Amino acid sequence: MPKLRTVLGDVDAERLGIVLPHEHLYCDLRPLQGREAIQDAVDEIEKAELPLLEQARAAGVTLLVEPTPPGIGRDPLLLRRLAERSYVDVVAATGLYKEPLLPRRAYDRSEDDLAAWFAFEISVGILPIAGDSYLGESLLSEEVLGRATDALNETPVRAGVIKLASSNEGLQPVEAKALRAAVMAARDTGVAIVSHSPSGRAFQEQLDELEKVGGDPARFVQVHANAERDFELHLRALQRGAWLEYDNIGFSPESDAWHLDLTQRVIRAGFADRLLLSQDVVGWRAGASGGGNTQEDGTPKRRYGYLAEEFLPRLREAGVSEETVRQITVENPRRLLALSE
Numbered sequence: 001m002p003k004l005r006t007v008l009g010d011v012d013a014e015r016l017g018i019v020l021p022h023e024h025l026y027c028d029l030r031p032l033q034g035r036e037a038i039q040d041a042v043d044e045i046e047k048a049e050l051p052l053l054e055q056a057r058a059a060g061v062t063l064l065v066e067p068t069p070p071g072i073g074r075d076p077l078l079l080r081r082l083a084e085r086s087y088v089d090v091v092a093a094t095g096l097y098k099e100p101l102l103p104r105r106a107y108d109r110s111e112d113d114l115a116a117w118f119a120f121e122i123s124v125g126i127l128p129i130a131g132d133s134y135l136g137e138s139l140l141s142e143e144v145l146g147r148a149t150d151a152l153n154e155t156p157v158r159a160g161v162i163k164l165a166s167s168n169e170g171l172q173p174v175e176a177k178a179l180r181a182a183v184m185a186a187r188d189t190g191v192a193i194v195s196h197s198p199s200g201r202a203f204q205e206q207l208d209e210l211e212k213v214g215g216d217p218a219r220f221v222q223v224h225a226n227a228e229r230d231f232e233l234h235l236r237a238l239q240r241g242a243w244l245e246y247d248n249i250g251f252s253p254e255s256d257a258w259h260l261d262l263t264q265r266v267i268r269a270g271f272a273d274r275l276l277l278s279q280d281v282v283g284w285r286a287g288a289s290g291g292g293n294t295q296e297d298g299t300p301k302r303r304y305g306y307l308a309e310e311f312l313p314r315l316r317e318a319g320v321s322e323e324t325v326r327q328i329t330v331e332n333p334r335r336l337l338a339l340s341e
């Protein structure tokens with residue numbers, strides 16, 4: 001039976017319900033250089049996150065992918081803790097983001113070294129590096145780094161997907177290097193590669209690079225594809241065998257209408273089997289007061305349960321069959337995330 005790798009261990013893909021392929025429980029988008037230690041308290045983060053996760057669980061969500069790569073606050077221990085307490089399982093990411101939010105090693109290390117690092121985080125476990133965070137504390141002090149390393153050595157948290165990025169102006173050399181490394185690591189471990197690629201043109205460049213080094217487009221996702229206004233580029237990515245992810249659902253009524261329209265166009269074009277839907281909620285943003293997701297009246301600005309509660313009914317009303325809704329929200333992510341042989 002195909003397995004996928006979560007922060008709590010490997011699980012049978014068959015057992016999954018609705019999967020959210022792109023949500024951030026915690027992330028830190030402040031410039032890496034000179035980033036100050038974070039003082040966010042773990043219990044405050046939990047207090048904000050757990051009700052939102054429980055609500056999503058009640059709406060049928062059983063797993064989410066937390067695609068925060070190292071360098072922007074990926075916190076494996078926090079992810080495990082939230083997964084344990086909410087019963088929403090979590091897939092963590094290895095990989096690299098884009099300039100200027102890249103840890104030094106993205107530049108200093110060779111392609112082979114980066115591939116070995118990605119594969120290590122998938123098959124052995126994530127070890128924190130300076131610039132990540134540990135339960136809301138920035139990992140700049142030796143003491144905190146040591147504490148997190150001890151905890152992760154004792155009970156490893158492994159990554160289940162590789163996250164990359166391409167800049168809107170086009171694929172940068174360091175991003176191309178990370179992509180070639182990711183193809184190697186994906187081949188060795190069986191995980192999929194997902195890339196922050198709002199530009200359809202930059203994604204085409206990534207597909208060229210991926211194919212050049214023998215990567216499989218069927219294991220490669222254009223994240224934030226909804227940001228590309230030219231639908232021809234959506235189709236071109238699909239025709240080349242890649243996946244699209246529309247993941248800003250719940251941001252505004254306009255964005256929901258746009259996502260609804262795009263989704264129907266992809267279904268009509270016959271590509272429902274390579275489409276993913278998500279929300280890109282940031283449940284807690286480091287450095288923002290109260291995590292940045294709470295409105296003045298105390299209610300959350302955005303929530304993980306929205307897609308299942310509000311958006312899927314609208315898809316059904318628009319005439320999308322239950323079978324197709326299930327395909328997109330349950331079967332597709334399950335197939336993508338299952339480790340290939």
Ligand SMILES: [Zn+2]
Nearest residue numbers: 022024067280
């Ligand atoms: Zn995101």
